[in-house]
Structure formats: C-alpha cells, structure tokens
Amino acid sequence: MTLQLDARIPAGPIEDKWENHKFSVRLVNPANKRKFKILIVGSGLAGASAAASLAELGYDVEVFTFHDSARRAHSIAAQGGINAAKNYKNDGDSVFRLFYDTVKGGDYRSREANVYRLAHESLNIIDQATAQGVPFAREYGGLLDNRSFGGAQVARTFYARGQTGQQLLLGAYQALARQVADGSVKLHTRVEMLDVVIKEGRAVGIVTRDLVSGQVSNHSGHAIVLATGGYSNVFFLSTNAMACNVSAIWRAHRKGAGFANPCFTQIHPTCIPASDEFQSKLTLMSESLRNDGRIWVPARPGDDRPSGQIPKEERDYFLERMYPAFGNLVPRDVASRAVKRIVDEGKGVGPLHNGVYLDFHDAIERERRNVIEERYDNLFEMYERITDEDPYEVPMRIYPAPHYTMGGLWVDYNLMTTVPGLYAIGEANFSDHGANRLGASALMQGLADGYFVLPMTIGDYLAEFLNQAPVPTDDPVFDEARAGVEDRVERFLATRGSRTVDWFHKELGKIMLEYCGMSRSEPGLNKALSEIPALYEEFRADLRVLGTAGGLNQTLERAGRVEDFFELSQAMCLDALRREESCGGHFREEFQSDDGEALRRDDEFSHVSVWEWTGDPGQPQLNIEPLTFEAVKPSTRSYK
Amino acid sequence: MNITLQIWRQDGPDRPGGFKVYEVDGISAEMSFLEMLDALNERLANQGDEPVAFDHDCREGICGACGVMIDGQAHGPQLGTATCQLHMRKFENGATITVEPWRAAGFPLIKDLVVDRSAFDRIIEAGGYITVDTGSAPDANLTPVPKPVADTAFDAAACIGCGACVAACPNGAANLFTAAKISHLNLLPQGQAERWTRTENMVEVMEEYFGSCTNHGECEKACPKSISIDFIAMMNSDYLRAKLKNRRLVAQ
Ligand SMILES: Cc1cc2nc3c(=O)[nH]c(=O)nc-3n(C[C@H](O)[C@H](O)[C@H](O)COP(=O)(O)OP(=O)(O)OC[C@H]3O[C@@H](n4cnc5c(N)ncnc54)[C@H](O)[C@@H]3O)c2cc1C
Numbered sequence: 001m002t003l004q005l006d007a008r009i010p011a012g013p014i015e016d017k018w019e020n021h022k023f024s025v026r027l028v029n030p031a032n033k034r035k036f037k038i039l040i041v042g043s044g045l046a047g048a049s050a051a052a053s054l055a056e057l058g059y060d061v062e063v064f065t066f067h068d069s070a071r072r073a074h075s076i077a078a079q080g081g082i083n084a085a086k087n088y089k090n091d092g093d094s095v096f097r098l099f100y101d102t103v104k105g106g107d108y109r110s111r112e113a114n115v116y117r118l119a120h121e122s123l124n125i126i127d128q129a130t131a132q133g134v135p136f137a138r139e140y141g142g143l144l145d146n147r148s149f150g151g152a153q154v155a156r157t158f159y160a161r162g163q164t165g166q167q168l169l170l171g172a173y174q175a176l177a178r179q180v181a182d183g184s185v186k187l188h189t190r191v192e193m194l195d196v197v198i199k200e201g202r203a204v205g206i207v208t209r210d211l212v213s214g215q216v217s218n219h220s221g222h223a224i225v226l227a228t229g230g231y232s233n234v235f236f237l238s239t240n241a242m243a244c245n246v247s248a249i250w251r252a253h254r255k256g257a258g259f260a261n262p263c264f265t266q267i268h269p270t271c272i273p274a275s276d277e278f279q280s281k282l283t284l285m286s287e288s289l290r291n292d293g294r295i296w297v298p299a300r301p302g303d304d305r306p307s308g309q310i311p312k313e314e315r316d317y318f319l320e321r322m323y324p325a326f327g328n329l330v331p332r333d334v335a336s337r338a339v340k341r342i343v344d345e346g347k348g349v350g351p352l353h354n355g356v357y358l359d360f361h362d363a364i365e366r367e368r369r370n371v372i373e374e375r376y377d378n379l380f381e382m383y384e385r386i387t388d389e390d391p392y393e394v395p396m397r398i399y400p401a402p403h404y405t406m407g408g409l410w411v412d413y414n415l416m417t418t419v420p421g422l423y424a425i426g427e428a429n430f431s432d433h434g435a436n437r438l439g440a441s442a443l444m445q446g447l448a449d450g451y452f453v454l455p456m457t458i459g460d461y462l463a464e465f466l467n468q469a470p471v472p473t474d475d476p477v478f479d480e481a482r483a484g485v486e487d488r489v490e491r492f493l494a495t496r497g498s499r500t501v502d503w504f505h506k507e508l509g510k511i512m513l514e515y516c517g518m519s520r521s522e523p524g525l526n527k528a529l530s531e532i533p534a535l536y537e538e539f540r541a542d543l544r545v546l547g548t549a550g551g552l553n554q555t556l557e558r559a560g561r562v563e564d565f566f567e568l569s570q571a572m573c574l575d576a577l578r579r580e581e582s583c584g585g586h587f588r589e590e591f592q593s594d595d596g597e598a599l600r601r602d603d604e605f606s607h608v609s610v611w612e613w614t615g616d617p618g619q620p621q622l623n624i625e626p627l628t629f630e631a632v633k634p635s636t637r638s639y640k
Numbered sequence: 641m642n643i644t645l646q647i648w649r650q651d652g653p654d655r656p657g658g659f660k661v662y663e664v665d666g667i668s669a670e671m672s673f674l675e676m677l678d679a680l681n682e683r684l685a686n687q688g689d690e691p692v693a694f695d696h697d698c699r700e701g702i703c704g705a706c707g708v709m710i711d712g713q714a715h716g717p718q719l720g721t722a723t724c725q726l727h728m729r730k731f732e733n734g735a736t737i738t739v740e741p742w743r744a745a746g747f748p749l750i751k752d753l754v755v756d757r758s759a760f761d762r763i764i765e766a767g768g769y770i771t772v773d774t775g776s777a778p779d780a781n782l783t784p785v786p787k788p789v790a791d792t793a794f795d796a797a798a799c800i801g802c803g804a805c806v807a808a809c810p811n812g813a814a815n816l817f818t819a820a821k822i823s824h825l826n827l828l829p830q831g832q833a834e835r836w837t838r839t840e841n842m843v844e845v846m847e848e849y850f851g852s853c854t855n856h857g858e859c860e861k862a863c864p865k866s867i868s869i870d871f872i873a874m875m876n877s878d879y880l881r882a883k884l885k886n887r888r889l890v891a892q
Pocket residue numbers: 041042043044045046047064065066067072073074075076077078079080081082164165191192193194227228229230239240241244247248284403404425426427428439440441442443444446
C-alpha cells in the first residue's frame with residue numbers, strides 16, 4: 001500500500017460529525033475568495049450545482065463540458081425522482097432512517113459518516129430546488145407530493161413527472177447561467193478535458209481539446225474538480241447517454257488518484273430489452289413503475305401464448321413469490337438477479353425471449369386509467385414509441401441493463417481524491433452508495449456534493465495557498481501533459497487500421513457484460529482478463545479513425561474514450577476477482593446461499609478496495625480503506 | 641428495408657456544402673433514425689469515407705442534443721417526437737429521405753448536421769432563472785403552489801432546448817423557446833420578484849439573435865414536447881406589461 005487513505009472522518013457522534021467538521025475546517029474570508037481559481041470539469045447536476053454555489057461564494061470559477069450547452073448532461077435523463085428525509089408524509093421518515101436505508105441498501109460497503117451527511121443535506125436540496133422554480137409534483141392543496149421508490153418503505157421521493165433529472169438539472173443550469181451572466185463563471189462548452197496536470201504531487205491544471213477547432217490548451221487553477229459522471233458505457237449497451245465515459249477520472253487515476261471499487265456497478269432491472277444487433281443504447285423504464293406494475297412470466301417455460309391469454313393461475317409473479325414482504329419493490333440488485341434467473345430458466349417473454357412482463361392491468365383496474373396516466377404517461381409513451389406496443393393494453397417487457405457505477409475515484413470526507421487539490425463529486429466519486437445504490441439517491445448525492453458539501457470543504461485546502469498565483473500554463477509540467485495529449489491524438493489518426501471504434505467498443509462491451517455483469521465467477525473473470533488485453537492489442541494496431549485533428553471529429557473523440565475503457569475494464573475484472581464475496585450489485589457465483597441469495601463476507605471484505613496505477617493496466621496496486629460501522633450494525637439484507 | 645439518403649455534407653462554416661446521396665440497404669424497421677445513421681457511418685468508415693457528424697446524447701428524447709430536418713420537417717414526420725425517438729418503421733421501404741441541419745441565422749453551422757445553438761444559452765443568461773443563492777431557501781412547503789398552476793408551469797418547463805421551433809419557423813424565430821422559459825418561471829410564486837425584468841431582458845436578447853414571430857404556429861407542430869403556442873401569447877402580454885411596469889419603476 002502506498003496511497004495515503006486518510007478518510008478524515010470527523011470525531012463525535014454520527015449526528016454531529018458534519019457540524020463539528022464545518023466548524024473545524026479552515027475558511028477563506030469573503031474578500032479573498034476571488035483570488036482562488038477553481039476549474040470544474042463537467043456541468044451535470046454535480047458540476048453545475050458546485051460551480052454556481054462556489055461562484056456565489058465569490059470564487060473565480062471556470063467550467064468545462066464537452067456538451068454543446070450546460071443544459072445538457074447525462075443527468076437530464078433521470079426519470080424517477082430524488083429522495084429527501086422531509087417526512088412530509090408523516091410516515092415515520094427521518095434523517096436517520098434515510099441514512100439507515102442507504103447504508104443497508106448499499107450492503108454495508110459505504111462510509112457511514114458520508115451517508116449520514118448525505119441524508120442530512122437532502123432536506124436542503126429540496127428547499128433549494130423548489131426556490132429555484134423546479135416544478136416538483138404537487139397535491140391539490142398546493143404542497144409537495146411524494147412517492148415511494150424501489151427498496152424504501154416510506155414515501156420520501158420527490159418527483160417532477162417522469163422528468164425529475166431534467167428539471168433539477170435545468171434548475172442548476174439556470175443558477176449557473178446567472179453566474180455566467182454575472183461574469184463570475186467562465187464556461188467552456190464543447191471542450192473536452194484530456195489530462196490532469198500535476199506538479200510536486202498537487203493537481204494544478206488540466207489539458208483540454210476544443211472539439212470544434214481541435215485546439216489543445218492548458219488551464220491552470222488552485223483546485224480541480226471532476227464532476228464527469230459514471231462509466232456504465234464500458235458495457236457498450238447501457239442506459240447511460242451515449243457520451244458518458246470514464247476518461248476524465250481515468251486520466252486522473254493514471255496521474256495518481258486512487259480508483260475505488262471499480263467493480264461496483266449497478267444493473268437496473270427495468271429496461272426495455274434489446275431488439276436487434278444495431279441497438280445503440282438501452283432505455284430505462286423508471287423504477288417508479290414497479291410501484292404499480294406487477295412483474296410476471298408464464299409459469300411454464302416456452303409458453304408462447306399472448307400475455308392476455310395466459311390465465312392468472314398459469315402466471316408466476318416471481319418477485320411477489322420470492323420476496324413476500326417487499327414484492328415488486330425489492331432493491332435493484334435483488335430484482336435484476338431474480339429476472340436474470342427466470343429468463344435463464346427459459347421463461348423469458350417477447351420475440352427474443354429476453355424479457356419479463358411488467359403489467360399494469362391490475363393497477364388500471366384499481367385506480368382508473370387517468371390516475372395511471374397522470375403518474376406515468378410520458379414513460380408509457382416512450383415505451384410505445386420504441387416498441388410499437390401500447391402498455392395500457394399489453395404488459396411492458398423489461399430486462400436488466402447496466403445503469404450506474406457506484407465505483408469511482410476514492411475521496412475523503414472533504415471529497416478530495418488521493419491527489420491534493422483534485423476533487424471528485426457526483427457519480428464520478430465512489431463515496432456514498434457502497435455496493436448498491438438505492439433509487440432516487442444519485443440525484444440527491446450529486447446535488448448534496450455540489451450545493452452543500454464541496455463549497456464548505458474546498459476552502460480547507462485552498463486556505464493554504466492564499467496570495468499564491470496558480471502555476472503558470474507555460475510551466476514545463478503543462479508542456480509535458482499537453483505533448484502527451486497531442487501525441488495520443490496523432491497516434492489514433494496514424495494507426496490507419498481496418499476496424500472502427502464502435503466495433504471495438506461493442507466487442508469489449510460483450511466481454512464485460514458476459515463476465516463482469518450481473519453475475520461473476522472466477523473462471524469467467526479470468527477469461528475476460530485474457531480476452532481484454534488481446535482485444536486491446538488489436539485496437540492499438542488496427543483502429544481506423546478517419547478525418548483530421550483540426551476540427552470536429554466525433555470518431556476521434558470516441559477513440560480516446562474507448563481506449564480508456566480498455567484499461568478500466570481490466571481494473572473492474574481484477575477488482576471483481578479479488579472481492580471473494582457477493583455484495584450489492586457485485587454477485588460472485590461462488591458466494592451464494594442455497595436459495596441463490598448473495599453471501600457477504602464481512603470478516604474479510606468490509607473495506608473499500610482502492611486501486612493505484614502502476615503503469616500496467618493489468619497490474620494495479622491494491623490499497624485498502626477499512627470500513628467500520630458504529631451506528632448501523634451490518635446484518636444480512638433480507639427483503640423476504 | 642432499403643432506403644436512399646440525401647444528406648447535407650459540409651466540412652465547416654466557411655466551406656462549401658451540398659447533398660450527398662447514399663444507398664443504404666438492410667435497415668431494420670426496429671432501428672431508430674439515429675441508429676440508422678450509425679449504421680450508415682459504420683459503412684462509410686469501412687469504405688474509407690468520413691462519417692456524417694451529428695449531435696446526439698441521451699437517445700431518449702430528453703437532452704435536446706439531437707435534431708435534423710427530415711424531408712423538410714424538424715425532427716421528421718412523427719408529432720411530438722425528437723429525431724432520436726423516431727423509428728424507421730415510420731418510413732416506407734424504398735423511400736428517399738432528405739436529411740439537413742437546422743437552418744436558421746441564429747444557429748450557425750459547425751459541420752454536416754451539427755449547428756451551434758449557444759444563442760439559447762444567451763437568452764437564459766439574460767434572466768431565465770430565479771435569484772436564490774445556495775443555502776438561502778426557505779422550507780419548500782412554505783410556499784404552496786396550486787396544482788393547476790404547477791402543472792401548467794411544468795408544461796412550459798418541459799422544453800428540451802433542441803431548437804426545432806427555430807428550425808421550423810419560416811422567420812427563424814425563437815419565441816416558443818423563450819416563452820416556455822419565461823412562462824415556467826413567471827407562473828410560479830417564486831418567480832414573481834423578477835417577473836418583469838426577466839421578461840424584458842430575455843425578449844430583448846432573443847431579438848438580437850433570432851427573427852421575429854408572425855404567428856405561423858409551425859413551432860408548436862415541430863416541438864418534440866408539444867409545447868403550446870399559448871405560452872407565446874402569455875409572454876407577449878407579460879412583455880407589454882413589463883415595458884410599462886419597468887418604466888414606472890425607473891420613474892420612481
Ligand atoms: C436513464 C437514467 C435514469 C436515472 N434516474 C435516476 C433517478 O430517477 N434518480 C436518481 O437519483 N438517479 C437517477 N439516475 C442516475 C443519475 O442520473 C446520475 O447518476 C447523475 O445524474 C449523475 O450526475 P453527475 O453530475 O455526476 O454526472 P453527469 O450528469 O453524467 O455529468 C457529467 C458532466 O461531465 C461532462 N464531462 C464528462 N467527461 C468530460 C470530459 N472529459 N471533459 C469535459 N467534460 C466532461 C459532461 O459534459 C457532463 O456535463 C438515472 C440514470 C439514468 C441513466
């Protein structure tokens with residue numbers, strides 16, 4: 001172990017840690033804040049909320065996004081909602097219960113102190129967003145409405161029809177736009193960060209490429225924040241937006257930032273099954289649908305009758321059967337594995353037998369159609385557009401798909417990575433979800449990090465550099481990083497091979513889904529670890545990128561992202577191989593109970609695995625942060 | 641399916657552009673329009689031609705990144721549908737499909753089907769927000785909002801900022817986009833304090849970049865979120881009132 005993994009968890013009882021910490025961190029006085037330049041990469045929920053809040057405080061902020069506008073980011077696609085322990089429903093919710101549910105939902109692989117803080121800040125997020133004009137759903141009395149969401153027994157999810165992410169992101173984007181107009185934030189759109197610059201062990205800047213002009217440039221700052229999202233697209237087919245990738249955090253990893261729990265990925269149970277080989281992404285059908293939809297398959301394998309002709313007695317409502325207490329609302333990892341098992345038993349439905357039914361018939365009968373319309377109309381419409389089937393008439397077909405990555409850059413309680421001055425927020429870090437993320441808590445985490453945590457904690461690092469100018473961009477460390485970026489771009493163009501980037505990405509995705517997806521085993525992971533380097537060799541020798549570096553070249557952009565996936569995928573498989581237990585989204589076939597449930601091994605694996613770059617993607621160095629639980633005692637998750 | 645594509649190719653804003661014709665066979669009716677373009681691009685790359693540049697991201701009709709003119713219609717023939725949600729089953733086997741970028745003075749071309757829509761951001765920066773610093777918000781339930789008001793505000797807020805309204809408008813006007821944001825915020829109690837300055841500032845920046853609205857109504861038909869042109873009427877009336885109010889405020 002060579003990384004310094006001091007999580008800097010504050011002392012005191014769990015309820016007081018954050019308050020104590022806020023009191024003990026060093027502050028930067030208001031007049032001095034403008035002397036500090038902060039570079040933020042990414043303007044999704046985490047990045048936009050951080051940028052707006054830091055600029056409001058007076059810091060000098062620059063934001064970079066490869067999207068054409070900060071109004072677009074993967075965050076915009078979040079459908080279901082955002083959790084907050086407001087207890088507006090008077091159903092027994094509290095900060096402690098949200099904290100407890102999140103730690104348990106994460107299968108006891110997250111850091112208690114961080115999760116408690118998250119639950120605590122959830123209250124402020126709803127207030128902030130509402131004040132910004134985010135149009136959350138309301139009841140007839142004009143107050144905010146809530147619903148319950150996968151894995152929770154209280155109704156604490158705030159939502160804006162099926163477009164919660166869109167509305168929250170627009171709120172943060174508008175707050176950011178106000179700062180841009182004010183001159184407090186400089187925003188660079190269609191600009192991709194391609195490397196982090198380090199001097200004497202600290203992060204001092206970034207190297208970017210302007211995607212329209214092709215111009216490579218250096219930027220320097222006192223601190224760098226990565227808010228660049230998750231890496232589910234390593235599987236090629238996932239619910240993530242097409243541009244999601246690992247490059248920003250992977251480049252940081254190569255420069256010394258520890259990468260935590262790369263194998264902790266989440267497979268979402270309710271996605272539309274693939275229809276053909278040309279499929280470019282999978283579409284999520286919000287988890288909220290499980291509140292009203294009932295999941296079933298024909299009891300007899302190979303029963304190909306249309307759904308309407310299969311009588312109730314000949315159906316297997318398997319989640320309700322296996323988990324009577326939670327039924328269709330079991331957490332995502334549990335539901336996904338159950339669906340996979342059923343389909344593997346030959347009970348899959350649809351033309352390719354690759355799905356299970358999610359049926360609204362009973363709900364429509366019970367609640368009337370217009371109530372269901374009100375709740376889910378845009379989702380039903382989306383489903384019909386894609387499949388040409390009307391879910392008001394026939395049940396939806398769903399199947400699990402890669403969706404979210406709990407793993408990411410290791411950060412301490414201040415959200416700083418193992419590289420001083422380099423921060424990671426939102427899905428890009430590993431902090432709060434352990435081995436499995438509960439529904440409606442990614443939006444909460446991204447916004448807690450951006451609005452409320454980072455603006456508090458970043459001053460503690462900056463205070464040390466008062467009246468020191470950032471490292472100039474003509475310093476040799478910048479030249480070196482920039483030369484590396486330019487050489488890489490040239491290398492892609494010069495390879496002149498015969499296969500396209502997408503071809504390689506699809507092949508890599510197939511390996512990853514097969515061996516490092518919903519279910520993993522030692523022989524499978526070893527197979528992946530022998531196939532990936534071979535495919536990567538081929539990528540290096542036989543890639544074809546046409547066009548030039550001097551302008552918009554979308555293939556060139558993707559080449560770099562896919563190359564980074566080749567390295568990341570090896571870390572994921574190694575991490576999955578070494579973690580000889582099943583927990584949350586990580587299911588090792590060797591570690592299951594007689595009835596197929598996950599077997600966690602707390603004695604050996606109650607820790608965060610933090611991987612350190614050694615120069616060889618197949619041989620990273622392992623570091624460990626032990627996890628201790630004081631407020632919530634680990635137990636076997638049971639949803640029966 | 642076999643189709644013929646007529647696609648606008650242009651290397652950059654100052655380079656000459658023109659249509660190129662591509663015969664594409666073996667297209668599945670289940671493909672989305674953008675997956676069909678992916679398939680074309682794979683084939684182009686395999687035969688050594690540079691792929692067609694087009695913007696896209698979420699591929700589920702929510703991010704607003706995609707958008708092309710398909711046979712002269714913004715986002716193509718299906719009502720209330722973004723290009724990425726359009727499926728090839730909506731086209732006949734053997735069809736010839738013309739694909740062009742958004743064409744509007746406010747959206748300069750970057751390459752092929754990609755245009756620069758950053759003028760939309762300038763409009764938002766002019767006042768498309770509610771001023772509330774992080775941490776200063778009161779409890780969310782302190783300000784009830786009647787459900788019908790919240791629902792109408794939501795209908796306006798559903799805009800994805802794709803630019804189809806501008807592309808469909810014979811005048812290249814951005815009134816539907818601007819009205820959607822103004823109405824979203826002006827309808828809510830939280831948005832009242834800045835209502836009149838917001839309206840005046842946003843409308844004026846809009847006019848700097850875009851043409852003027854002459855009530856053709858093409859924007860509403862092209863909008864993938866079917867946002868109603870009633871919001872334009874709301875904006876116009878707020879703009880007139882804003883002019884008066886703001887003048888009165890200055891006079892005080
Ligand atoms: C379909 C779907 C539905 C979801 N629904 C929910 C839900 O209901 N509730 C919930 O809580 N969560 C949900 N999630 C998860 C949640 O949306 C995401 O985890 C969250 O939005 C991530 O936000 P972020 O700010 O961390 O990253 P993102 O939104 O992914 O933003 C990343 C930003 O980084 C930029 N970027 C990335 N790399 C670079 C680079 N190299 N250079 C420059 N810029 C870069 C991008 O341009 C973008 O601005 C959903 C996810 C999906 C896929």
